[in-house]
Amino acid sequence: MSLVNRSCVTIDDLSNGEIEALFSLADKMSDSMNDQSRVCQGKIMASLFFEPSTRTRLSFEAAMLRLGGQVISAVDIGATSLAKGESIADMARVVGSYADIIVIRHPWEGAAKVVADYAGIPVINAGDGGHEHPTQALCDLYTIRKERQTIKGLKIALFGDLKYGRAVHSLTYALARFGAIILFPPSPGLEMPDNVLSKLTTEYKGKLIRLEAPNQEVKGRFFPLDAIYMTPSSSHQLAMLPDISIQIELKKAGIDTLYVIRLQKERHAPTVEGQNLERDYPVVDRKLLKEKEFKRTLVMHPLPRIDELAYELDADPRSMYFKQAAYGVPVRMALIALLLGAKEVMISKEEDSFVQKVDYPIYERDFGVRCLNSNCVSNQETEARYMRPDFRIISLEPLTLRCIYCEHELHPQYIASSDWHEGKLENKKYHSAESHWIRKIKPENLIIFGSENEAQARGFNPSKYVTVDR
Ligand code: NCD
Numbered sequence: 001m002s003l004v005n006r007s008c009v010t011i012d013d014l015s016n017g018e019i020e021a022l023f024s025l026a027d028k029m030s031d032s033m034n035d036q037s038r039v040c041q042g043k044i045m046a047s048l049f050f051e052p053s054t055r056t057r058l059s060f061e062a063a064m065l066r067l068g069g070q071v072i073s074a075v076d077i078g079a080t081s082l083a084k085g086e087s088i089a090d091m092a093r094v095v096g097s098y099a100d101i102i103v104i105r106h107p108w109e110g111a112a113k114v115v116a117d118y119a120g121i122p123v124i125n126a127g128d129g130g131h132e133h134p135t136q137a138l139c140d141l142y143t144i145r146k147e148r149q150t151i152k153g154l155k156i157a158l159f160g161d162l163k164y165g166r167a168v169h170s171l172t173y174a175l176a177r178f179g180a181i182i183l184f185p186p187s188p189g190l191e192m193p194d195n196v197l198s199k200l201t202t203e204y205k206g207k208l209i210r211l212e213a214p215n216q217e218v219k220g221r222f223f224p225l226d227a228i229y230m231t232p233s234s235s236h237q238l239a240m241l242p243d244i245s246i247q248i249e250l251k252k253a254g255i256d257t258l259y260v261i262r263l264q265k266e267r268h269a270p271t272v273e274g275q276n277l278e279r280d281y282p283v284v285d286r287k288l289l290k291e292k293e294f295k296r297t298l299v300m301h302p303l304p305r306i307d308e309l310a311y312e313l314d315a316d317p318r319s320m321y322f323k324q325a326a327y328g329v330p331v332r333m334a335l336i337a338l339l340l341g342a343k344e345v346m347i348s349k350e351e352d353s354f355v356q357k358v359d360y361p362i363y364e365r366d367f368g369v370r371c372l373n374s375n376c377v378s379n380q381e382t383e384a385r386y387m388r389p390d391f392r393i394i395s396l397e398p399l400t401l402r403c404i405y406c407e408h409e410l411h412p413q414y415i416a417s418s419d420w421h422e423g424k425l426e427n428k429k430y431h432s433a434e435s436h437w438i439r440k441i442k443p444e445n446l447i448i449f450g451s452e453n454e455a456q457a458r459g460f461n462p463s464k465y466v467t468v469d470r
Contacts, residue, residue, distance in 0.1 A: 002341075002344060002345075002346060003018060003022075003338040003339055003344075003345070004338070004339070004340070004341035004344065005121075005122055005339070005341065006122060006339060007116040007122050007123040007124065007125075007339070008122075008123075008124045008125060008134055008135070008335065008339070009112045009113050009116050009123065009125045009128075009132070009134070010125070010132050010134055010170065010173075010407075011132065011134040011137050011138075011170040011171075011173050011174050012173060012357065013134070014134075015347065015352045016177055016178065016352060017347035017352035018345070018347055018352075019138065019141065019174070021345035021347055022138070022331070022334045022335060022338060022345070023141075023142055023145060023331075023334075024345075025334040025337070025338065025343060025345065026142060026327075026330040026331045026333065026334040027330075029330045029333050029334055029337075030329075030330035033066060033330075036066055036067055036068070036333065037066065037067070037068045038068045039067045039068060039333075039337050039342045039343065040064065040067035040068050040069035040336065040337060040340055040342050041068040041069065042069075043064075043067075043069040043070070043100040043101070043340055043342070044069065044070050044071070044072060044098070044099040044100050044101075045060070045061075045064040045069055045070070045071050045072075045099060045100070045101050045102075045103060045336065046071075046072050046073070046074075046095045046098065046099035046101070046102045046103070047060060047061055047064075047071055047072070047073040047074075047075075047103050048073070048074050048075075048095065048102060048103065048104045048105070048106075049073070049074075049075045049103075049104075049105045049126065050074075050075075050076075050077040050080075050082070050104075050105060050106045050107065051105050051106065051107050051127065053105055053126070053127075054304070055302075055303060055325050055328055056105065056126045056127065056133075056135070056136070056328070057073075057075070057103075057105070057126070059325070059328030059329050059332055060103045060124075060126065060135075060328075060332050060336075061073070062329050063328075063329050063330075063332035063333040063336055064336055066329065066333055067333055067336060067337060067342070069100075069336075072098065072099060082382075085382055086382070087382045087383055087385065087386060088106070088108075088111055088114045088115060088118075088377065088382070088383060089114055089117070089118040089383070089386055089387070090118075091115075092114065092115040092116075092117075092118035092119040092123075093118050093119065093120070095119065096118070096119035096120045096121045097120075099121065100121055100122075100340060101121055101122045101123075101124070101336060101339060101340055102115060102119055102121060102122070102123045102124070103123075103124045103126050104123060104124070104125065104126060104128075105125075105126040105127045105128070106127075106128050106129070107128075107129050107375075108128065108129050108375060108376070108377040108380060109128055109129035109130060109131040109373060109375050109376050109377065109405065109406035109407075109408075110128060110129075110131065110376050110377035110378060110403070110404075110405025110406040110407075111128045111129070111377045112124075112125035112126075112128045112132075113125075113128075113377075113404070113405050114377055114383065114387070114405070122339040122340065124335065124336075124339070127166055127167075128166070128377075129166070129267065129375050129406070130163070130164040130165070130166050130169075130264065130267050130375070131166055131169065131406055131407065132166050132169050132170045133166040133167040133169075133170050133302075134170045135328075135331070135332060135335065136166075136167040136170065136171070136302050137167065137170035137171040137173075137174045138174075138331050138335070139302075139324055139325075139327050139328050139331050140167070140171050140174075140259070140300060140302070140324060141171070141174050141175075141178070142327050142331050143298075143300065143320055143323055143324045143327055144156075144257055144298065144300075146323075146327075147298055147320065148256065148298070151175060151178035151179060151180050152178060152179035152180070152233075153179060153180070153181065153234060154180045154181070154256040154257060155180070155181045155183055155250060155253065155254070155255050155256050155257075156175055156180045156181070156182055156183065156255075156256060156257040156259060157182075157183040157184075157185055157222070157225075157255050157257065157258050157259065158171070158172065158182065158183070158184060158185075158192075158259050158261075159185050159187070159222075159258060159259065159260045159261075159282055159284065160187060160190070160260050160261040160262065160263070160281070160282060160308060161187070161190045161261055161262065161263050161264045161281075162184070162187055162190055162191055162192040162193075162261075163187075163189075163190045163191060163192070163193055163264075164190070164264035164267040164268065165261040165264055167261060167302045168192075168259065168261055169192075169193075169196050171259065172192065172196055172200070172229075173196075173199065173200075173204075176200050176204040176206055176229065176231060177204060179231045179233055179234065180231070181228060181229070181230050181231070181234055181238070182228065182229040183225050183228050183250065183255065184225060184226045184227040184228065184229070185222050185223070185225055185226065185282070186224075186225070186226045187226075187282070188280070189276075189277055190263075190277065191226070193408075194409065195402065195407055195408050195409045197229075198394075198400075198409060199407075200229055202358070202394065203357075203358055204231065205232050206229055206230055206231045206232055207229070207230050207232070207239060208227060208228075208229050209227060209228050209229075209230070209239065209243075209246070210226065210227045211224060211225055211226060211227055211228070211243050211246065211247065212243045212244075220291060221282070221288055222255075222282075222288065222291070222293070223247055223250075223251055223293075224247050225247060225250065228246065228250070238250075250293075251293050252293075253293075254292070254293045254294070254295060254296060254297070255293050255294060255297045256296070256297065256298065257297060257298045257299075257300055258284065258294065258297050258298070258299050258300070259300045259301070260282070260284050260299070260300070260301045260305075260308055260309055261301065261302060261308075262304065262305060262306045262308055263277060263278060263281050263306065263308070265278075267375075281307070281308055282308060283307065283308055283309075283310065284299060284308060284309050284310065284313070285309075285310035285312060285313065286310065286312050286313065286316075289313070289316070289318065294318075296318075297318055298318060298320045299313060299316070299318050299319045299320060299321070300320045300321060300324055301321040301324070302321075302324070303321055303324075303325055305321075309321070360392035360393055360394055360402070361392070361393045361443055362390055362391070362392060362393070362404070363390065363391045363392070363393050363401060363446070363448060364388060364390045364391075365388070365447060365448075366388055367454075367458060368447055368448050368449050368450070368454065368458075369389070369391070369401065369410070369412045369448045369449060369450040369454070370389050370450060371389050371391075371403040371405070371406060371408060371410070372408065372410050372450075373403065373406050373408040375406070376403055376405055376406035376408065377405050377406070378390075378403065378405050378406075389403065389405075390403075390404045390405075391403055391404060391410075392404060393443075394409065396438050396439070397434075397438060397439075398411055398433075398434070399411060399412055399415070399433040399434075399438060399448070401448065410450070411433075412433055412448045412449060412450050413432065413433050413434075413449075413450070413451070414430050414431070414432065414433060414448070414449040414450075414451070414452060414454075414455050414466070415430065415431055415432075415433045415437060415438060415441065415446060415447065415448055415449070416428070416429065416430040416431065416441075416447040416449065416455060416460050417437075417441040417442075417445045417446070417447065418445045418446075418447055419442070419445045425459070426461075428459055428460050428461060429460060429461055429462070429463035430447075430449060430452070430455040430460040430461070430462060430463065430466065431463045431465040431466060432465055432466050432467060432468045433448070434468045435465035435468050436465070437463075437465060452466075
């Protein structure tokens with residue numbers, strides 16, 4: 001497999017072997033920075049940042065300049081034709097004819113995938129709403145690898161706004177794929193979204209253990225944990241223990257990495273709960289790190305920080321966040337060079353250890369069920385003109401769809417068949433998705449509705465299987 005001409009929209013666009021190869025190239029490049037100045041000579045990177053950014057944009061641009069390439073940029077949506085109502089697809093087609101590679105940050109979830117679908121050149125997702133931020137995850141993994149040589153078996157805690165933090169979503173997938181044990185300290189109201197957790201157990205075949213209510217023996221600001229995720233190779237040691245013993249065991253063994261993020265306020269609805277979230281937000285400071293489970297912990301943060309990470313920790317040798325940011329340049333240099341084909345790494349399928357990507361069937365129809373995430377690119381007026389909401393069918397029983405853009409999951413209630421028996425109108429029926437029809441309708445004929453109204457608007461009538469006794 002080669003990386004040339006591919007895009008990096010989610011962290012799962014890169015296999016484990018490709019990530020390892022990219023890290024070796026980043027090592028080489030940072031050891032010989034001055035020798036890289038002709039690697040991407042004559043190439044242009046379009047840097048499109050439609051949300052605030054310091055590190056990601058500047059490290060991408062610095063990376064391209066260090067490779068000898070040039071940068072064109074747009075950093076304000078209001079200064080582009082998107083503000084006039086242009087679609088992302090049209091913008092992508094046009095920029096694709098000006099540049100050789102695009103880096104995009106956009107507030108809508110799934111926007112980077114649309115750009116990748118239409119640009120005709122490699123596209124890197126620099127953050128799409130609350131969905132993913134794969135290159136931040138690469139910098140994070142690279143930092144942990146540098147400090148600890150391996151990811152496998154490390155106990156890594158993710159602390160803070162796991163709901164809207166796109167960087168922790170990409171990082172979670174990568175950690176799971178490299179065999180880390182992921183710990184979830186309590187974050188009431190800001191827990192990791194179900195669709196992220198569901199991917200851990202379906203795609204990566206690991207085990208998520210939700211832990212029981214607080215227990216006196218392990219009380220603290222960080223313990224007791226809400227849940228832990230274990231990869232198949234690690235699960236046997238801890239999974240056998242009762243909840244309380246898991247907590248004590250983990251506290252005793254210590255935490256390898258504490259990864260903190262800020263409250264992603266810009267993605268929250270302004271409510272009273274929001275004010276409480278701010279008030280109760282975790283703080284990592286000298287006092288917390290005095291606990292013995294943090295004796296050897298790497299303290300990480302993608303930055304920017306607000307109040308969740310005390311400045312008094314900056315000189316502490318456990319603090320990694322400025323190193324993490326500095327690694328952004330060589331890691332992004334390696335990625336740009338690989339996608340542009342200026343450097344090549346070949347990884348044979350056999351030596352690659354990525355858990356095989358599951359090939360779920362795609363559900364695509366011009367009508368019927370829609371993604372329920374209002375921030376999904378497929379739900380925006382400018383994009384609806386050309387875009388159809390498409391889904392991966394993750395399971396039939398229960399019926400579970402995953403939006404191909406934002407990856408939110410939904411469980412639609414109603415189904416019908418496009419093959420309605422010689423086209424007789426009286427046979428045009430819809431059924432409950434929980435009835436036996438879910439197995440009977442051929443996949444190519446399956447129609448899925450989010451509501452009865454939707455079904456009736458298309459001329460379908462309720463069958464006697466529209467409600468199912470449980
Ligand atoms: C992160 C982001 O933009 O998602 N920042 C970054 O890229 N370094 C995290 C954040 O903004 O909190």
